[in-house]
Amino acid sequence: MMEPIEANYVPDGDDWTITIVGRGKTLTATAPGLIAARDRADQLVEELAGDEKTRTVVHRLDGDALEFTTAYLHARLAKPAEPVAEKPAEDKPAEKKAAEPAGDEPAQAATSS
Incomplete structure (x- = not known):
């Protein structure tokens, strides 16, 4: 029985360190x-295993295969963040104008003919 190849991923800031054993x-x-780290791991496995037809690779995030699978699926399936649109600056409220001119008579609406 063939021994599996282990791919271990460790976050390093925005980058990932991959170790293939x-x-x-x-x-x-x-x-x-x-995602790029997973692709790079595949390249390293090819380099390591060469022409082997069957091989098993166990991918781990800090030593945990389930953690890797969860993180990888989140990275693969997550929707890209949409850019946040800037809110237009709100105008200062306009000063209230008098609804009716001074006097006893209400203002008459202008009519067009």
Whole structure:
């Protein structure tokens, strides 16, 4: 029975450090973002395993396969954040104008013919 290849991912700021262990070797790389790190891990596994037709790779986030799967699915399926639109500056409330001119008679509406 073949021994699995282990791919371990560790966050490093905005980047990820990937360590591939198997077949008596260890390969390390970094990548920007988890999706890019997963792609880079595939490349390293190819380099490590070569022409092997069947191989098992266990991907782990800080040593935990379930954590990796959860984080990877979130990264893959998350909708990109929409840019926040700036609110237009609110105008100062207009000063209230007198509804009727001074005097006893109400103002008459203008009519057009």
